[in-house]
Amino acid sequence: MFVRSLGVYVPDSVSVEQAVREGWYPEEEVGKFRQLGAAVAGDMPAPEMARLAVLDAYERWDESAPRDLDLLLYPSVWHQGPNGWQPQHYLQKHLLGGSVPAFEIRSGCVGMISSLELAASYLQADPDRDTALVVSADNHGTPLVDRWRMTPGALIGDAAAALVLGKDYGMAELLAVNATVIPEADAVNDGAYPLFPPDATVGRGLSFGDRHEEFRQKLLKAQGTGIHLTIQKTMMEQVERTLDEAGIGLDDVTRVAFPHGRREDLDGQMSWLGIEEEQTTWDYGRRVGHCGAADQFIAFEHLIATGGLVAGDHLLMVGFGSGTSVAAAAFRILSTTPVTRGARA
Amino acid sequence: MQRADTYISGVGAFVPRTVVTVEKAVAKGWYPAEEAELHNLASAAVAGDLPAPEMALHAARSALKRSGRAPGDLDLLLYASTWHQGPDGWPPHAYLQRQLVGGDLLATEIRQGCNGMFAALELASGYLHSTPSRQAALLVSADNYGTPLMDRWRMGPGYIGGDAAAALVLSKEPGFARLASVRTTTVTEAEELHRGSEPLFPPGVTVGRKMSFAARNEQFRRQVMPKGEATAALFGIQRAMVEVVENVLADSGVEARDVTRVAFMNYSEEIVEQRCMAVLDLPMSRSTWEYGRTIGHCGASDQVLSLDRLLTTGQLGPGDRLLMLGTGPGVTVCGAVIEIVDTPPWL
Amino acid sequence: MTDLTRRLVDFVQDNLVEDGDDLKVDETTPLLVSGLLDSLRTARLLNFIRRDLGVPVPAAKLDPENFRDVATIVAMVRELESV
Numbered sequence: 207m208f209v210r211s212l213g214v215y216v217p218d219s220v221s222v223e224q225a226v227r228e229g230w231y232p233e234e235e236v237g238k239f240r241q242l243g244a245a246v247a248g249d250m251p252a253p254e255m256a257r258l259a260v261l262d263a264y265e266r267w268d269e270s271a272p273r274d275l276d277l278l279l280y281p282s283v284w285h286q287g288p289n290g291w292q293p294q295h296y297l298q299k300h301l302l303g304g305s306v307p308a309f310e311i312r313s314g315c316v317g318m319i320s321s322l323e324l325a326a327s328y329l330q331a332d333p334d335r336d337t338a339l340v341v342s343a344d345n346h347g348t349p350l351v352d353r354w355r356m357t358p359g360a361l362i363g364d365a366a367a368a369l370v371l372g373k374d375y376g377m378a379e380l381l382a383v384n385a386t387v388i389p390e391a392d393a394v395n396d397g398a399y400p401l402f403p404p405d406a407t408v409g410r411g412l413s414f415g416d417r418h419e420e421f422r423q424k425l426l427k428a429q430g431t432g433i434h435l436t437i438q439k440t441m442m443e444q445v446e447r448t449l450d451e452a453g454i455g456l457d458d459v460t461r462v463a464f465p466h467g468r469r470e471d472l473d474g475q476m477s478w479l480g481i482e483e484e485q486t487t488w489d490y491g492r493r494v495g496h497c498g499a500a501d502q503f504i505a506f507e508h509l510i511a512t513g514g515l516v517a518g519d520h521l522l523m524v525g526f527g528s529g530t531s532v533a534a535a536a537f538r539i540l541s542t543t544p545v546t547r548g549a550r551a
Numbered sequence: 552m553q554r555a556d557t558y559i560s561g562v563g564a565f566v567p568r569t570v571v572t573v574e575k576a577v578a579k580g581w582y583p584a585e586e587a588e589l590h591n592l593a594s595a596a597v598a599g600d601l602p603a604p605e606m607a608l609h610a611a612r613s614a615l616k617r618s619g620r621a622p623g624d625l626d627l628l629l630y631a632s633t634w635h636q637g638p639d640g641w642p643p644h645a646y647l648q649r650q651l652v653g654g655d656l657l658a659t660e661i662r663q664g665c666n667g668m669f670a671a672l673e674l675a676s677g678y679l680h681s682t683p684s685r686q687a688a689l690l691v692s693a694d695n696y697g698t699p700l701m702d703r704w705r706m707g708p709g710y711i712g713g714d715a716a717a718a719l720v721l722s723k724e725p726g727f728a729r730l731a732s733v734r735t736t737t738v739t740e741a742e743e744l745h746r747g748s749e750p751l752f753p754p755g756v757t758v759g760r761k762m763s764f765a766a767r768n769e770q771f772r773r774q775v776m777p778k779g780e781a782t783a784a785l786f787g788i789q790r791a792m793v794e795v796v797e798n799v800l801a802d803s804g805v806e807a808r809d810v811t812r813v814a815f816m817n818y819s820e821e822i823v824e825q826r827c828m829a830v831l832d833l834p835m836s837r838s839t840w841e842y843g844r845t846i847g848h849c850g851a852s853d854q855v856l857s858l859d860r861l862l863t864t865g866q867l868g869p870g871d872r873l874l875m876l877g878t879g880p881g882v883t884v885c886g887a888v889i890e891i892v893d894t895p896p897w898l
Numbered sequence: 899m900t901d902l903t904r905r906l907v908d909f910v911q912d913n914l915v916e917d918g919d920d921l922k923v924d925e926t927t928p929l930l931v932s933g934l935l936d937s938l939r940t941a942r943l944l945n946f947i948r949r950d951l952g953v954p955v956p957a958a959k960l961d962p963e964n965f966r967d968v969a970t971i972v973a974m975v976r977e978l979e980s981v
Contacts, residue, residue, distance in 0.1 A: 251751035285754035288746040289762040295742050295881040304737035309670045312660035328677035348757035389649035401602035404635035406756045407698035529645035783962045785940040790960035825941040
């Protein structure tokens with residue numbers, strides 16, 4: 207399975223300096239957490255961001271059109287539009303036409319990685335199927351979210367990423383992808399928070415920060431630091447399994463794209479994998495924030511665009527999400543620009 | 552797309568025991584008397600404060616048990632939803648993973664409105680058939696509409712919202728029923744039908760906007776319709792219905808008259824008759840309207856709930872065929888044909 | 899007005915015009931831009947044409963251009979009948 211093209215829509219970032227001036231972000235956290243800014247989409251609806259990312263992917267590639275797709279998956283994290291309406295229909299209306307099956311996937315922040323698996327399998331199941339697109343977009347600039355304070359240590363950004371999957375050839379090869387869940391690591395699964403009525407229906411804001419803090423306390427009381435170990439151990443297992451299936455070792459990995467989270471968490475992840483900061487996407491991620499399920503993919507595009515990844519390199523993506531989900535994917539870069547069927551080496 | 556070897560080995564349903572009749576709803580002023588007469592619906596299943604994921608768990612347990620498979624046999628879990636499920640940013644399928652199937656399989660929530668189960672059938676088939684070692688998938692749908700921002704009695708033109716959950720276990724090894732075909736298409740000209748004049752940003756729920764397809768339908772009729780080209784949408788929907796039906800029947804090698812029963816959405820008598828049965832030229836006695844009118848339109852679960860009901864009551868047996876049809880926001884039009892091969896092992 | 903036209907005009911008047919609406923339908927009353935049609939009413943109209951007029955409308959003809967007003971529908975029905 208191959209990556210035919212990658213497209214993105216990343217709006218301009220608002221710096222933490224500006225956020226401090228506006229009173230949105232506490233000054234003392236600037237030096238403490240070392241984040242630089244968050245990409246902010248303003249009032250552009252997420253499906254419109256997705257449309258731009260899809261167009262970007264096709265414009266760079268120039269061999270096919272969205273109407274030719276066999277499947278579109280739209281993993282999303284935050285609310286996309288009117289209730290009872292799904293964002294993929296916007297793409298069907300403007301780009302795909304009605305014959306391309308398109309589904310919204312809700313798998314938290316590992317949604318794009320999970321969708322790669324689903325889409326790749328869908329293509330593999332039928333020799334007549336050729337290309338699938340996975341696109342993710344979120345605009346968190348709505349009531350119920352405070353992008354500067356919601357996850358202390360990290361910032362929430364807005365972005366869209368689109369990846370076209372195809373058989374036989376492409377600019378990169380998707381070597382392996384895995385996703386798993388540690389259901390006992392999520393507070394909600396255990397009844398720590400009421401499932402009913404659903405938050406959104408009572409205007410309850412997204413509050414990962416509070417939930418996590420309380421949960422941490424509860425788990426520490428019950429299990430000690432065991433559960434943190436379980437999460438890290440699961441990450442290692444997913445990484446090992448993915449590298450194994452990809453036929454490469456950690457030494458072959460040029461870059462690792464983690465979610466754009468807290469530096470503290472990244473430090474832990476770096477030591478677990480035994481890698482240095484230059485091999486991570488920290489420098490990019492801290493400028494755009496945690497953009498739903500798109501982090502690793504906008505970072506992928508950024509690395510290609512800035513020479514951080516060249517032909518022959520390997521990219522490892524690692525994702526975490528509520529549930530608690532842990533996912534990983536490995537790519538081999540073949541070309542820094544999309545290739546066409548006739549031109550492939 | 553023809554699926555020669557995808558089977559259904561288990562079906563599960565959870566319908567809350569509490570049912571609110573249309574009489575009561577009229578007496579309470581929740582539902583207009585004229586609509587009661589016009590639509591001829593009987594009642595709606597109401598879950599109270601039982602969360603949707605809890606209902607999903609019941610249905611999933613049942614389907615899994617009936618399939619004779621262990622949770623460890625599953626390679627995929629797809630959870631179709633149409634309405635909010637719980638805390639924001641939390642995946643409802645993780646609840647089923649905690650309580651039933653564990654973490655070691657690909658699991659995700661999927662949304663295609665009321666056609667979510669059809670989407671799940673498409674994706675699950677593809678997932679199982681791409682790799683020889685993959686054997687089985689669990690498909691679940693569940694919704695509880697008894698929340699703020701939603702009024703089940705004014706949900707949409709000609710239907711009332713019911714709360715329920717349904718589940719299917721799909722497998723590659725022969726099961727009691729075969730998924731002969733599943734098709735999906737979207738009438739893109741009708742994209743605005745389900746959102747009326749409501750803006751895309753900020754998303755309605757973030758500003759506490761109440762949800763009503765009935766209101767949006769009216770908006771669509773009054774504001775968007777006069778533009779003329781918007782009416783192409785309605786003919787497009789009819790056309791898509793005809794085409795999807797033709798395709799799934801052709802995939803399955805049967806004619807409409809060979810279909811034993813037709814499971815459409817749980818809508819009013821007239822809608823089921825005019826928009827579904829008349830298109831097929833089949834009598835209402837072959838529809839699932841009699842059952843559907845007692846529980847309400849239960850999100851993405853209607854068709855599988857009907858399947859469960861028909862099997863349990865002996866109205867579908869070996870050699871019979873069920874045609875499932877649905878329309879949803881997008882506007883998506885989906886169809887599937889299920890052939891009953893054997894008596895279900897749990898009956 | 900032919901019998902076919904009459905029957906269609908009557909159908910639209912009795913089944914598509916909302917109670918209380920003042921609209922008097924004739925063969926040139928625009929059907930598409932008038933808000934007379936919603937998904938159910940479109941279905942009713944098509945079913946009337948199929949069952950009561952005996953002319954099933956195939957998918958290919960389900961184009962709004964053929965349903966601008968009663969006169970256009972009559973033209974389409976005549977065309978289908980002659981095949």
